[in-house]
Amino acid sequence: MKFFYEHVLKREKFFFEIPRPKKPSILPKTIHADDIKRLFEVTTNLKHNTMLKLCYGMGLRVSEIVNLKITDIDSKKMQVFIERAKGKKDRYVNLPESILVQFRTYFKEYRPNKYLFAGQYGEQYSIRSVQKVFSTGLKRAGINKVVGIHGLRHSYATHLLERGTDISYIQNLLGHNDIKTTLRYTHVSKKSIQNIKSPLDTMDQ
Numbered sequence: 715m716k717f718f719y720e721h722v723l724k725r726e727k728f729f730f731e732i733p734r735p736k737k738p739s740i741l742p743k744t745i746h747a748d749d750i751k752r753l754f755e756v757t758t759n760l761k762h763n764t765m766l767k768l769c770y771g772m773g774l775r776v777s778e779i780v781n782l783k784i785t786d787i788d789s790k791k792m793q794v795f796i797e798r799a800k801g802k803k804d805r806y807v808n809l810p811e812s813i814l815v816q817f818r819t820y821f822k823e824y825r826p827n828k829y830l831f832a833g834q835y836g837e838q839y840s841i842r843s844v845q846k847v848f849s850t851g852l853k854r855a856g857i858n859k860v861v862g863i864h865g866l867r868h869s870y871a872t873h874l875l876e877r878g879t880d881i882s883y884i885q886n887l888l889g890h891n892d893i894k895t896t897l898r899y900t901h902v903s904k905k906s907i908q909n910i911k912s913p914l915d916t917m918d919q
């Protein structure tokens with residue numbers, strides 16, 4: 715409407731507050747830890763298994779997992795450099811200790827050259843291929859849930875929160891600019907809600 719009045723009808727600019735439709739408040743979809751464990755168990759291909767474990771174990775976006783380079787991995791400091799992620803923002807995430815042995819096996823078998831995960835001919839692994847790995851794993855694990863691979867990142871944040879990790883640390887690990895984005899996980903986490911007692915239960919105390 716504003717464009718029509720100002721640019722088509724050539725009228726003076728106006729600054730009336732135009733009502734905008736509210737965006738739906740959609741909570742992140744997560745996966746139970748037991749289901750994630752089963753997902754890893756049925757994904758027997760070493761490369762695919764390592765991909766999924768890093769997506770969950772470091773809370774990575776699928777675009778970040780395919781962009782990982784060998785030089786981004788610092789096994790001495792146990793950190794991984796995420797370069798120019800969403801919003802062109804760099805950050806560091808912690809490398810899970812439990813992945814180290816598998817990491818060494820992966821490097822010996824696949825001998826990656828530039829990208830940590832490369833395609834058949836050495837090119838960068840495609841996002842669609844990683845998504846396919848995830849969806850295939852869900853079917854094999856018998857997880858009947860409509861969720862994308864981003865659900866591993868959501869689950870990482872939610873499970874950290876349920877273990878008592880400070881919300882500001884989770885914000886930094888996920889690379890969120892706004893704490894409000896991270897606070898969505900407080901609505902998903904069940905542990906803190908389940909610990910709340912009804913006033914009825916405390917009446918006789």
